Amino acid sequence: AQSVTQLGSHVSVSEGALVLLRCNYSSSVPPYLFWYVQYPNQGLQLLLKYTSAATLVKGINGFEAEFKKSETSFHLTKPSAHMSDAAEYFCAVSDNQAGTALIFGKGTTLSVSS
Amino acid sequence: DADVTQTPRNRITKTGKRIMLECSQTKGHDRMYWYRQDPGLGLRLIYYSFDVKDINKGEISDGYSVSRQAQAKFSLSLESAIPNQTALYFCATSDPGTSGSGEQFFGPGTRLTVL
Numbered sequence: 001a002q003s004v005t006q007l008g009s010h011v012s013v014s015e016g017a018l019v020l021l022r023c024n025y026s027s028s029v030p031p032y033l034f035w036y037v038q039y040p041n042q043g044l045q046l047l048l049k050y051t052s053a054a055t056l057v058k059g060i061n062g063f064e065a066e067f068k069k070s071e072t073s074f075h076l077t078k079p080s081a082h083m084s085d086a087a088e089y090f091c092a093v094s095d096n097q098a099g100t101a102l103i104f105g106k107g108t109t110l111s112v113s114s
Numbered sequence: 115d116a117d118v119t120q121t122p123r124n125r126i127t128k129t130g131k132r133i134m135l136e137c138s139q140t141k142g143h144d145r146m147y148w149y150r151q152d153p154g155l156g157l158r159l160i161y162y163s164f165d166v167k168d169i170n171k172g173e174i175s176d177g178y179s180v181s182r183q184a185q186a187k188f189s190l191s192l193e194s195a196i197p198n199q200t201a202l203y204f205c206a207t208s209d210p211g212t213s214g215s216g217e218q219f220f221g222p223g224t225r226l227t228v229l
Contacts, residue, residue: 032216043204043220090156094216101147101172102218106156
């Protein structure tokens with residue numbers, strides 16, 4: 001069975017600092033991996049996705065993530081945090097049968113202080 | 115206009131009441147999903163539908179039912195609401211034919227409170 005573990009339910013950074021949100025997955029087949037962001041009182045928006053092409057994936061708003069098969073990880077990073085990045089972030093996995101349901105991690109809340 | 119809409123956006127109801135949450139989409143996707151979000155638990159799948167004639171239970175389907183009235187409409191019902199069904203509910207759609215990856219597109223959510 002597939003699963004996702006997000007390490008750290010809350011992460012706090014200063015504006016301009018590096019953002020690192022951790023995600024480890026478990027999958028018996030090559031996975032598709034996603035990061036979604038949820039701003040307060042809004043739905044989920046796709047940040048980026050890994051679909052077995054390039055292992056370094058660039059997304060919106062300056063975020064990127066690297067797929068590391070050996071570590072079963074898909075950590076999300078951004079070189080310089082902005083106040084507007086404060087939100088909840090979800091890592092998700094689906095198997096390579098595109099269109100099957102996603103398995104979500106429990107989420108990481110990112111706080112950004114000035 | 116939003117591609118995936120949910121009504122109502124907020125609902126307060128009482129224990130034992132029947133309630134229906136509705137989802138409509140203009141993306142033309144065949145696949146639709148219902149999730150619930152609870153603080154600290156992420157999103158969990160309730161039901162999903164790959165087309166009008168195909169309905170499948172998800173991880174936490176007990177206490178819920180669904181109806182796929184058309185390709186564009188997928189409703190979630192709570193036959194007899196209970197307080198632990200208080201949560202944020204999301205509808206989502208996907209189309210593997212175009213995205214190829216299973217990427218899902220989410221509605222804005224319905225916040226349900228059961229007293």
